[in-house]
Amino acid sequence: xxxxxxxxxxxxxxxxxxxxxxxxxxxxxxxxxxxxxxxxxxxxxxxxxxxxxxxxxxxxxxxxxxxxxxxxxxxxxxxxxxxxxxxxxxxxxxxxxxxxxxxxxxxxxxxxxxxxxxxxxxxxxxxxxxxxxxxxxxx
Numbered sequence: 344x345x346x347x348x349x350x351x352x353x354x355x356x357x358x359x360x361x362x363x364x365x366x367x368x369x370x371x372x373x374x375x376x377x378x379x380x381x382x383x384x385x386x387x388x389x390x391x392x393x394x395x396x397x398x399x400x401x402x403x404x405x406x407x408x409x410x411x412x413x414x415x416x417x418x419x420x421x422x423x424x425x426x427x428x429x430x431x432x433x434x435x436x437x438x439x440x441x442x443x444x445x446x447x448x449x450x451x452x453x454x455x456x457x458x459x460x461x462x463x464x465x466x467x468x469x470x471x472x473x474x475x476x477x478x479x480x481x482x
Contacts, residue, residue, distance in 0.1 A: 421481060425471065425475070425481070428468045429469055429472060431468055432465045432466070432469035433469060435462075435468065436469060438461055438465075439458050439459065439460075439464075439465055440458075441458075442454065442458030443455055443462060446458050
């Protein structure tokens with residue numbers, strides 16, 4: 344007697360339903376992102392349209408006063424670099440939290456270690472300005 348093995352193949356209707364569910368979820372995520380951006384733009388218009396649409400003018404007198412002293416130039420550059428470090432640190436910290444949570448959910452030890460590295464690096468970048476102030480390197 345010959346045995347027949349039957350595999351349960353999903354029907355065309357089931358495959359279409361799964362495909363439409365994935366497309367619907369993708370569309371819903373896009374609509375939610377667009378709605379969030381619109382709400383933020385309406386609630387905080389100064390963040391999106393701070394300078395308006397006119398071309399800004401440069402006050403050359405003020406510019407020459409600010410950049411005549413090399414210490415002021417160095418202060419501006421170092422301050423800008425520390426601010427960029429803090430912003431990158433915030434991004435790394437948030438990405439590290441997300442990576443750790445998803446790796447923990449999946450049970451991947453290597454991914455958890457990488458996420459913890461991002462978390463720690465982000466915390467260091469965020470706190471760098473405070474540490475440099477405590478050491479007296481920057482004021």
